[in-house]
Amino acid sequence: KNQVEQSPQSLIILEGKNCTLQCNYTVSPFSNLRWYKQDTGRGPVSLTIMTFSENTKSNGRYTATLDADTKQSSLHITASQLSDSASYICVVRLVGISNFGNEKLTFGTGTRLTIIP
Amino acid sequence: DSGVTQTPKHLITATGQRVTLRCSPRSGDLSVYWYQQSLDQGLQFLIQYYNGEERAKGNILERFSAQQFPDLHSELNLSSLELGDSALYFCASSVRDRSYNEQFFGPGTRLTVL
Numbered sequence: 001k002n003q004v005e006q007s008p009q010s011l012i013i014l015e016g017k018n019c020t021l022q023c024n025y026t027v028s029p030f031s032n033l034r035w036y037k038q039d040t041g042r043g044p045v046s047l048t049i050m051t052f053s054e055n056t057k058s059n060g061r062y063t064a065t066l067d068a069d070t071k072q073s074s075l076h077i078t079a080s081q082l083s084d085s086a087s088y089i090c091v092v093r094l095v096g097i098s099n100f101g102n103e104k105l106t107f108g109t110g111t112r113l114t115i116i117p
Numbered sequence: 118d119s120g121v122t123q124t125p126k127h128l129i130t131a132t133g134q135r136v137t138l139r140c141s142p143r144s145g146d147l148s149v150y151w152y153q154q155s156l157d158q159g160l161q162f163l164i165q166y167y168n169g170e171e172r173a174k175g176n177i178l179e180r181f182s183a184q185q186f187p188d189l190h191s192e193l194n195l196s197s198l199e200l201g202d203s204a205l206y207f208c209a210s211s212v213r214d215r216s217y218n219e220q221f222f223g224p225g226t227r228l229t230v231l
Contacts, residue, residue, distance in 0.1 A: 044160070105162050
C-alpha cells in the first residue's frame with residue numbers, strides 16, 4: 001500500500017472553475033511535504049514546499065494546506081486555466097538519519113487534472 | 118527551463134542491451150537524484166549522489182548503477198535491459214542534500230526497450 005495516497009486519480013473541470021486535490025500520507029517521521037506540477041512528458045516543477053509547522057502556503061493561484069495531525073494536505077487551484085492541465089504530485093520527505101538529511105522520498109501517484117474550455 | 122540537462126532525449130534499444138543516461142545538474146548544485154517513471158506510474162526514486170558520493174538509495178535494481186563525476190555530472194547505467202525498463206528517467210539536482218532543499222528536474226530521457 002502506497003504511503004502517500006492522492007485523490008482523485010483524475011479530474012476534469014471547466015476553465016475558470018476552482019478545484020481541490022487531496023493528499024493523505026502515513027509516512028513518519030515527517031520532514032516536509034511538496035506539491036509538484038508535471039506536464040505530460042516533462043519533468044516535475046515544484047509548486048509549494050511546507051514543513052510540519054506550516055498550515056498553508058500560496059503560489060499564485062495555487063494554495064496548499066497541511067494538517068500534520070491528520071496527515072492530510074490539499075492543493076487548491078483557483079480560477080483554473082487551460083495551462084493547469086497536468087499531473088499534480090504530492091511528495092512526502094522523511095526526516096534524515098544523518099545531519100545532512102537522507103533523501104528519503106515517498107511520492108504519490110498523482111492526480112491527473114484536465115481543464116476543458 | 119530548470120537548468121538541468123539530460124541526454125539523450127529519446128533512446129530505443131533491445132532487450133539485453135546496456136545504455137547510459139547522462140545528467141548535468143544546475144550550476145552550483147552538488148546533489149543529483151535519479152528517478153524512474155513508468156507509464157501511468159508515479160515517480161520512483163532510484164539513487165542520490167552528493168558531491169561525488171552516493172548518499173541514498175531507493176528502489177534501484179542491481180542491473181542499474183550510477184555515478185557522479187568530479188565535474189558533478191552524473192550517469193545512470195542500465196544493463197541487461199528488459200521490456201519493463203521502458204520508462205521516463207528523470208534526473209534532478211539540488212544545492213545540497215538537506216531534506217529541505219528543492220529539487221529541480223531535468224526534461225527526462227524516454228527509454229524504449231523493444
